[in-house]
Amino acid sequence: MIQGALFWLCWLLSRPLMWWLHFRTTPEQLPAELDIETDKPVCYVLPERSWLDLFALQRICQMRGLPVPKRIGMKLPSADTATFLYLPILLRPERDTDALEALFGEAQSYRGYDVQLVPVSLFWGRQPDKETSLFRILFSDSVGAGRLHKLFIALFNGRNLLAQFSVRVSLREFMAETPRPRHTMRKLARVFHIHFLRVRTATLGPRLVRRPVLIDGILRTSAVRNAIDSEIASSKKDAAAVRKRARRIANEIAANYSTTTLSFLERLMTPVFNRIFRGIDVRNLERVRQLAQTHEIVFTASHRSHLDYLLISYVLYRAGIVPPHIAAGVNLNFWPIGGLLRRGGAFYIRRSIKGDALYTAIFRAYVDMLIARGYSISFYPEGGRSRTGRLLRPKTGLMAMITESALRQRARKVAVVPIYVGYDRVPEGATYARELRGAQKQKESAQGLLKATKVLTKSFGKPYIAFGEPLRLQEFADQQLLGWRDGFGSSAAPVRPDGFNALVSALAQEIMRRINRAAVASPVAVTSVALLAAPQKAVAASDLHAQVALLLRLLQVQPYDPEVALPLTDAAQTLDWAIPIARLSRIPHDWGDILLAEGKQATLLTYYRNNIQHLFAVPSLIASFFRTQAEVPEQQVLDAAEALYPFLRTEFFLRWPDAQSRKILSDTIQRMVELGLLERDGDALVRPDITSAMFPALSMLSRVMGETLERYCMTAVMLSAEARKGPIERKKFEEHCRSLAERIAVLTGRMAPEFFDRALFQGYLDTLIELTLISETEEGAIRVGDNIDELARSALALLSPEAQQTILQLTAHRQPYATPQEQSV
Structure with missing residues (x-):
């Protein structure tokens, strides 16, 4: 009775705090994404005993339209009354063993009775543990905090609460596997305990180390000490000067990761992104959330804008996934942005480190430390931003270091997650066009940053971020390099096994293919493909509508890959979205309006076409045989296209091996026949009649490549x-x-x-x-x-x-x- 009275007193006193609460949930679309069945009871499972957590959960459920958990004592919940369960009760049920066991037994005795168990993790402030930090001891969320400590945590972090709802679990399924109630309780306890640990690791990341401690640790590694001794011996410099240079290099490289800075950047960038974008299109994020619970992740993204790393970290942070440490060019380490990015997780690398053994050793030791401690990493395989819109040939220096570090450590599994990043309109588009025309690249600076603020006055449509199919690194190495587990030397004298360079090269190619497989065929990109295939970059509005419809249909009947996304599938909606963003000119005419891209705008559109040009590489190659010929034997088309396919595969990182090209070509021909783009006449392929509606469509497709x-x-x-x-x-x-x-x-x-x-x-x-x-x-x-x-x-x-x-x-x-x-x- 006293406990109950105290509970309600605390509930009453917590009302002002609950009204002040500001939270975010994952998934965002509640209750739809939880798929809760309304005719079955709901029981929320919380990882620790905390009345404040329960009060916050009640507030969240009320505002998100979910069943609100209530105290019902040792009674079974009904479809009309949701309840909650603290995990410690299952882990240490000695006090209530008999009552809890009887409750589970009662649930098991009712035929057809089931309870939907929904695990919920609450993170106040999202601060990971940090060594020797008094501030975090007092105010950071921590497991097992007492009631007074929890009050301090909630007061300080109440405006930054993340509630992560996981997929519901059926109690009936557990009871069917373990008939005895006590065994059911123990199994539930094990499953949820592991689940909450994984969710916490994926959301907060590993323990943070203070930057001075981290740098001292790097300089004490045997590989760095050996490199220092070698430089002292070879250069005959003063030992103190070499050690001072080594510390200066480590300070230049190392990030100063701060979750407070991440929270600040999230609040800063939200109004900026809302102003310049019409939302952010994110794909396949849930697979990253699940993967982060079991693997250490290396993110490898296409690089098309300086906004890429801001957007990726922003999306991950808002989704409740710890953002990665990001490899950034040292050219970005200028005041005031350099320090801010460093605290947001950026670590800096020079454009060229060849010949500098000391720098290489320190950078390698830093990467080893990140991998060994379980931090996620993000880097750009292309090395720099693409000025053409297509993927560049990957550079393998940093990839080799990360791969070696990941394969050396055996404690954690590592997964590489490719990320496709695209834009309806990239902010640097005009700059890229000038640089490709011969203009000198402008060095990043504070003055350039001030000039860049003019983007706030423009609209750029949507950015598209698609997380591709993960590549599990150890499994990939098993396939590509037999015996690699016994092939590395010690950390003091690292030796790469024979075939390691070939492994890295194969890994780089596979990553680029998976990035392209995750492409998003945005409205502007699809429109650019069709319009730029017109000889004068001008086409009748009705013809452009028909050609865009064909491209969309082609991606549907024979998708390049199941990962490829189509934000819009209707040609009219696609053009309505793309025309103002692409700044196409419209010329009225009695026979129908004409749309065209003029001057510099046509150059800019090539960038967006190049983002997805690989999706149409094979059908365009086949269509090219009919530019000057009305009829071609099908065998001749297949033979000639098969000979040219390896060049397309190299340039566009196409997904199919050369050995599969003939089948892909044959299948594509069949799809083109079904769409009316080609006709069969015996053993020959025939293009449509010049007066037919499909003739201009085939001509357009042939000019894509x-x-x-x-x-x-x-x-x-x-x-x-x-x-x-x-x-x-x-x-x-x-x-x-x-x-x-x-x-x-x-x-x-x-x-x-x-x-x-x-x-x-x-x-x-x-x-x-x-x-x-x-x-x-x-x-x-x-x-x-x-x-x-x-x-x-x-x-x-x-x-x-x-x-x-x-x-x-x-x-x-x-x-x-x-x-x-x-x-x-």
Whole structure:
């Protein structure tokens, strides 16, 4: 009786605090996402005894439309009356063993009776444990806090409460597996205990170490001490000066992770994102929440804007998942943003560390520490922001360090989570276009940050963040590198096993493919694909509607991957969203309005097209065979497309291995026939009649990959012309290809700066080497094989007569190319 009176007194006194409470729930859409059945009782399970937690839960349930838990004593809940259960009662039920066992027995005796058990974790302030911090001892949420301590915690953190509701569990299922009530209680206790521990780890992360302690620990590692001794011996510098430099490097690198700063940034960025975006489209977040409970996570995202890392951490934090430590370029370490990002989890890396053994050792030790302590990490495999909108070739330096550290430690499983990041309109779009045209990249600075505030006056549609299929690192290593578990040396003398570099290379390629598999076909991107395929970047509004509808339909009847998302599936809604954001011009006409992209805007649209161009690579390749031919034998299409597929796979990180390409090509042809884009006439494929509605759609689709095929063609034609002149210096040849592409772009009014991106020609030559069509000498020269002439003819056949003429004329009248032998004369 006294306990009950005290409870109600505390309930009454807590009312002002409950009204002051500010909370967030995961999932956000309650009660829909919990899928609670209204005809069955509900019992919330709380991880610890706390009246304040219960009062807060009652307030949350009331405001979110969930059944409100009540005290019902040792009675079974009904469909009309929800209740609650503290986990400690199940863990240590000695005091109430008989009564609780009788209650479970009573529930078991009623046939068909079931209770929906809903685990709920409450986090006041979301502060992880931190070593030797008096502030957190007094005010941070902690397991087992007393009533007075809990009051301090609630008063200080009441405006930052996270309530995490987990999937409901059926009591009847537990009772069916363990017939005896006491066994049911014990099993429930074990399951929920492990569940709450995992949820706490995923939400708060591991214990934080004070930054000075962390830096001292790094400098004391044997690998760093050896590197310091080596530099002292090799440079003959003063030992104190070398140690001072080592500490300066560690201070430059290390993050100063602060959950208080994360909370501040979340509150700061919410109104900013609400102002410039029309919401944030997030996909597959629940898989990350579940994975974080069992794995240490390495996030690998496409890099398209400086907003990427802010958005990813923001989305994770609001979802109740601890944000990662983020690898950032040291160029961002400027006042005032550098320190703020550092406290938000950024650790800095120089653009080039080659040749600096001491820096490499310290950075490697820092990465080892992050992995060993269980911190999640985020980095960008591309190394920098993509100026073209397509994925760049991955850089493997940091990836190799993280992979080695992850495989060395055996205590935790590590999963790599690829993230696709896209935008309806990227804030740096105009800057990217200028840089691709030759403008010098502006160094990040406080002055540039002030100029960037003008984005607050603009609208950028939506950002799209899709978490792709996780890659479990240890399992991937088992498949790619047998015996890797016995192949590493000690931490003092690290030795990578044979084949480790090949493992990292395969990992990098697989990550990029999984990023592309998680692509979001946004309205602006789909509209850009259709509009930029028009010869003059202008098309009748009705035709654009039909072509967008076809692209959407194509993604539905033969999706590139089940992970690919379509925010809108209706062509009219897609265009209504995209036209104002893409700033398309509309020209009224008696026969129907015309939509076009003018000047710089057409260049910017290539960026968004490139985000999802890989989704249409295979159907566009097939459609290209019908640009100049009305009928082609199906076998010929398959043979020629299969020969070109490896180049597309390399450039666009397509998901299917070369060995599966023929089946994918055959399936795509079948889908195109079903859609009316192609017709069958015996063994031949026939394009639609020129007067039919599908003819312009097929023409549009054939031009989606037009620029890519032109690059392949010009490179093959130039290689064919040089084949009989002996070895060709590779770097000079790549520059020659880039110059030719740039000239074609100028002469044809091409609005796609990536058309003459040197990196694309590098990838093309790499693929030719893999296919043994060319070879590379140790001196970096290229030797051309005999089959290059056939490849050049096949590539030319896919182009329009105008494109064929331009390439042949320019290659025939180009400036003479000097071979290595001629250059030495």
